Amino acid sequence: MRQQDAIMRQLAQKVTDFIEPVVPYMVIGSKRAAEEAVNKVGPAVWELKKKLWEKLFSRDRPELKEAAGDLVIAPSDPEVKQVLIRAIINSFEKDPDLAKEISSFMEDELIQRMIVEQRMRTEDGSVKLIKQDSSEKTRVLEEFNKLLEEFTAKNNTVSTAHDLEQLEAESGKEETMEKALDFASKIQYGDLRSQALSLIVPYLKGPEKVKLIEKTLYSTSNIQDEDERARVLSSLVPHLKRQGKEEIIEDILDFSPHIQYGDAKFQILSSLVPHLEESINEVILEKALEMASGIQSDFLRVQSFSLLIPHLKGQRKEEIIEEALELASNLKDKDMRPQALSFIILYLDESRKKEIFEKALEMATGIKSESRRAQALFSLVPYMVGL
Incomplete structure (x- = not known):
């Protein structure tokens, strides 16, 4: 159940991020x-976002429309965005078929590219990673963006080429991707390197995909900032097909002793x-x-064990169950x-x-803080039926 909760939350977050720029228009x-x-996002992007919106909001879910309306009124309020995410999660829980349909939709390669480009795009529509005051960082960003734009242009050429032109275009695209990856791997600024690497990952494909992802993995190991490193590492596996996935997962786990922060x-x-x-x-x-x-x-250790127990x-x-129960009972x-x-x-x-549920329920009802008591009781609701 907890594993499924994590998956649902990740999916709801991804969906919200994807539709957020067009919510007012929807x-x-x-x-x-x-x-x-x-005019703002282009016809192709608009049609896909509209299609996703219709899949979600054409259902009888008034709380979804209300949450989306609140996001229009207060677009900069992170709490309002979280309300929409929670409403989407509730929709998935009530309709598992909808969750499967949306998950399949979001895994489409075209959608993945749009997500990356959306993260890169600034208000004026130009492709940038982030703005930096440092002139040296700006130069690095401009050079990397130029490589990535070159790759994107060649990628578009590949989709329209045929026969011999197709082979030549593919070769040029792979070469440009290698250049972009080499460049990103050598960026000396840890924050920029991690962002550049994570932006490249969704574009990796073809027979060299596993090799390129491994290269990204080893480059990421040099990022000192724990959160930045975790963000890049957790972005790798979802882009792999079955072949080579276990090797990459094992490589990522091998890096865990070098990551100091538990979160x-x-x-x-949780992403693996x-x-x-x-x-x-x-x-x-x-x-x-x-x-x-x-x-x-x-x-977090108890929660991690719960993800692995199945x-x-x-x-x-x-x-592991006994160890987790012991930890949970003595927090x-x-x-x-x-x-x-x-x-x-x-x-x-x-x-x-039944024994552990009754123990947890007794603990929850004894909590003095009203909000924390409600939170504790809410976590036990799924187990109240049938016990």
């Missing part, structure tokens, strides 16, 4: 608004778990458990204990499930 819904949106480790681990196959290699699974064990926060079997599964912040226990209840047998 909410207004007039012909004039559509024309303005086309960065949790971010990476949805891509673990049912018959996951035991070596990889043990490395994932080792990574989870290295997370300093007991709460992939465990036999005695090893029982050991220093007593108000967080019920929520931590809720991560594990799902994986217990029926008799034990």
Whole structure:
């Protein structure tokens, strides 16, 4: 359940980020608004965003439309955006088929490219990573942007070429991609390097894809900032097909001892778990458990174990469940204990499930803070039916 929650939240976040620039035009819904949106983002982008909007908002979900309307009124308020994300998550929970449909839509290669370009595009429509005061950083950015724009132009040429022209265009595109990746890997500024690398990843494809991603991985290991490194590492695996995926996951897990901050480790681990196959290699699974064990926060460690438990079997599964229950029951912040226990209840047998649920419920009802008590009780709601 917790693994599914993480997947749903990531999907809802991605959907919200994708439609956010055109939400005002969608909410207004007039012909004039559509024309303005086309002028702003282009006809092809508008049609795809409109298609996604219709998939979500054509359903009987008044809370979605209300949340979207609030985002138009207060576009810079992060809390308002979170309300929309939560409303989308609720829609996915009520309609799993819709979640599958939207997930498939967002995984389309064209959508992935648009997401990258949206992150790069400034208000005037020019392609940039970020604005920097440093003249040296500006020069580096301009040079990298030039390479990426060259690659994008060649990528468009490939889509319209035929036969021999197609082969020549593909060759030129791969060469330009290699140049961009080499350049990004050697950027001395850690923040710029991580952003450049993460922007390149969605464009990687073809027989050299695994090799290029491995190169990105090793370059990322030199990024000192933990959050920046985690962001790039967690962006790698979703762009891999089945072939080579396990090797990349194992390589990423091998880097975990070099990542000091637990929240960065949790971010990476939670991004990897949805891509673990049912018959996951035991070596990889043990490395994932080792990574989870290295997370300093007991709460995040419990949550990490809960993501991995579905992939465990036999005695090893029982050991991790017991370790997680022990951690959850003894958190220093007593108000967080019920929520931590809720991560594990799902994986217990029926008799034990009832015992731990009652224990967590007693803890939750005893919390003095009204808001924290409500949060704790809400985490236990899924288990109230049938117990």
